[in-house]
Amino acid sequence: MLVNYDTVSASDIYKLMSQSVIPRPIAWVVTESNGVVNVAPFSYFTGLSSNPPTMLFSVGHKSDGTPKDTLRNLRETQKCTVCIASEAQLEQLHLSSKELEAHVSEAEHFAIPHTRPVPGYPPMIEGAPVAFFCDFYSEVDLGESKTIPLIVEIKSQFVDVVCITDEERMTITFDPIARIGKSYAYLGEERTPPPIP
Numbered sequence: 436m437l438v439n440y441d442t443v444s445a446s447d448i449y450k451l452m453s454q455s456v457i458p459r460p461i462a463w464v465v466t467e468s469n470g471v472v473n474v475a476p477f478s479y480f481t482g483l484s485s486n487p488p489t490m491l492f493s494v495g496h497k498s499d500g501t502p503k504d505t506l507r508n509l510r511e512t513q514k515c516t517v518c519i520a521s522e523a524q525l526e527q528l529h530l531s532s533k534e535l536e537a538h539v540s541e542a543e544h545f546a547i548p549h550t551r552p553v554p555g556y557p558p559m560i561e562g563a564p565v566a567f568f569c570d571f572y573s574e575v576d577l578g579e580s581k582t583i584p585l586i587v588e589i590k591s592q593f594v595d596v597v598c599i600t601d602e603e604r605m606t607i608t609f610d611p612i613a614r615i616g617k618s619y620a621y622l623g624e625e626r627t628p629p630p631i632p
């Protein structure tokens with residue numbers, strides 16, 4: 436089957452892409468505005484470059500057409516903390532995707548514990564194996580699109596010591612959650628690459 440994207444609806448394109456470009460990592464993004472801690476997951480997410488250390492996640496709009504809180508807060512404060520959730524945090528991560536009013540904190544509403552290891556940046560979710568403390572870098576212009584890809588620059592990274600398997604070689608291991616379509620997946624077994632002759 437060959438699907439010409441000019442002939443299918445935006446929702447079918449979403450279904451096709453989100454089940455084909457897989458597995459997607461999930462950015463569990465914490466932002467703040469006026470003391471309200473906002474938490475939300477985003478799976479149109481990837482690393483861009485290690486130099487400068489940058490990542491990208493795409494944020495859409497709320498059902499009423501206004502920018503999602505994450506987008507608004509990032510534009511306002513220029514800061515975000517991107518956590519990577521472990522398998523044990525699946526329920527908290529999923530709950531935090533609920534569309535709440537801007538003045539309501541997902542962290543408070545769902546009792547998601549958080550802690551602030553880096554002053555000047557939003558808190559990270561307690562128990563996350565990894566978190567990145569980031570400055571807003573730029574937005575990607577996709578014309579009329581209501582989805583805005585946001586580039587953020589990593590200024591520091593937290594790694595839970597229990598995930599560090601070899602400190603000298605900077606080797607870390609944990610159990611992340613991925614997204615496939617609208618489902619979740621765990622990574623399972625890692626494979627060593629075969630030698631290239």
Ligand SMILES: Cc1cc2nc3c(=O)[nH]c(=O)nc-3n(C[C@H](O)[C@H](O)[C@H](O)COP(=O)(O)O)c2cc1C
Binds near residue numbers: 476477479494529
């Ligand atoms: C696992 C998961 C991944 C998601 N990925 C995205 C995404 O890439 N982009 C997006 O706009 N919304 C995504 N969502 C929906 C947002 O999390 C949801 O709209 C959330 O309410 C946004 O919160 P905010 O208004 O506090 O920023 C995802 C939801 C889930 C459960």
